Amino acid sequence: MTRPSPIERARLVGERLDSAYKLLERCTVCPRCCEANRLAGERGRCGAPHEVIVSSVSLHHGEEPPVSGLGGSGTIFFTHCNLKCVFCQNYPISHQGQGEPMTSDELAAAMLHLERLGAHNVNLVTPTHYAPQILEALGRAFERGLEIPVLYNCGGYESVEMLELLDGLIDIYMPDMKYADAEAARKLSSAPDYPEVNRRAIREMHRQVGDLELDERAIAVRGLLVRHLVLPNNLAGTDAIMRFLAEEISPDTAISLMSQYFPQYHASRFPEIARRITADEYRAAQEAMERHGLRRGWYQNQPIDTDTHSIRRILARDTRPKERA
Numbered sequence: 291m292t293r294p295s296p297i298e299r300a301r302l303v304g305e306r307l308d309s310a311y312k313l314l315e316r317c318t319v320c321p322r323c324c325e326a327n328r329l330a331g332e333r334g335r336c337g338a339p340h341e342v343i344v345s346s347v348s349l350h351h352g353e354e355p356p357v358s359g360l361g362g363s364g365t366i367f368f369t370h371c372n373l374k375c376v377f378c379q380n381y382p383i384s385h386q387g388q389g390e391p392m393t394s395d396e397l398a399a400a401m402l403h404l405e406r407l408g409a410h411n412v413n414l415v416t417p418t419h420y421a422p423q424i425l426e427a428l429g430r431a432f433e434r435g436l437e438i439p440v441l442y443n444c445g446g447y448e449s450v451e452m453l454e455l456l457d458g459l460i461d462i463y464m465p466d467m468k469y470a471d472a473e474a475a476r477k478l479s480s481a482p483d484y485p486e487v488n489r490r491a492i493r494e495m496h497r498q499v500g501d502l503e504l505d506e507r508a509i510a511v512r513g514l515l516v517r518h519l520v521l522p523n524n525l526a527g528t529d530a531i532m533r534f535l536a537e538e539i540s541p542d543t544a545i546s547l548m549s550q551y552f553p554q555y556h557a558s559r560f561p562e563i564a565r566r567i568t569a570d571e572y573r574a575a576q577e578a579m580e581r582h583g584l585r586r587g588w589y590q591n592q593p594i595d596t597d598t599h600s601i602r603r604i605l606a607r608d609t610r611p612k613e614r615a
């Protein structure tokens with residue numbers, strides 16, 4: 291599929307912006323459906339105000355290899371979160387609200403600045419609860435010629451209605467698949483409907499962008515890249531998630547299988563997750579991926595020497611499926 295030009299994208303944003311902002315009035319921007327009037331300053335479960343709060347704007351070199359490449363990923367890290375993970379590794383930002391407000395114009399300028407710095411993409415980190423405002427900023431950036439791929443880096447707890455408003459504007463979706471089990475999702479992220487909501491969102495993302503496509507430099511240009519964080523005691527339900535991806539999305543789904551779990555924030559209150567994962571647990575997750583025929587993606591360093599922010603080793607073979615090689 292041909293990628294729309296920045297001008298076409300700016301036009302798409304113009305057509306959809308009112309619908310997106312309407313979702314903030316009785317907020318249904320995400321599946322929590324709090325119905326808080328964000329436009330009038332009310333806050334819902336995510337804690338996000340109407341104005342966008344940003345924790346950082348930077349070139350990030352520790353994302354997955356096709357995302358960071360050599361030039362880095364143009365990361366915009368948003369404050370607050372619609373998930374309530376008790377083990378959150380970014381809790382000062384996601385739960386405690388560290389960050390500074392940015393207008394849509396400032397956000398657009400930040401995107402263009404990252405492009406000028408040589409970023410391979412604009413990486414929107416934890417964007418879900420600000421999706422309408424981000425859409426507005428993207429529109430302004432497209433008007434000014436933003437060309438690099440836009441990457442939506444989210445927790446996977448997304449509203450399909452909001453995702454549909456992003457169709458044609460996001461090049462790469464990089465969602466989490468955190469849980470296959472409702473009880474684990476309830477206990478650890480206060481979101482018992484996460485598994486079904488997450489699967490609907492993954493289907494919609496894949497419908498929009500398809501399997502991950504890399505350019506001749508092995509940099510991601512389009513598609514779906516699923517992140518799965520292996521949890522202690524198999525609480526993430528790795529086998530069920532791999533089966534879903536293989537059977538209902540695509541056997542060519544690119545997966546980042548993460549071993550970096552570390553008991554942060556309130557995790558010590560939950561004995562079942564109050565430790566790192568073992569090498570055996572990570573190996574079992576790798577075997578689940580392979581058992582279901584999923585061969586595209588990245589394994590992370592073994593738990594014993596994991597750097598929590600980098601994925602260093604590419605253990606899978608060339609990730610491009612044969613027909614595109």
Ligand code: SF4
Pocket residue numbers: 317318319320321322323324325326328333334335336337338372418419420
């Ligand atoms: S984005 Fe925030 S306020 Fe809106 S529905 Fe989700 S959690 Fe509630």
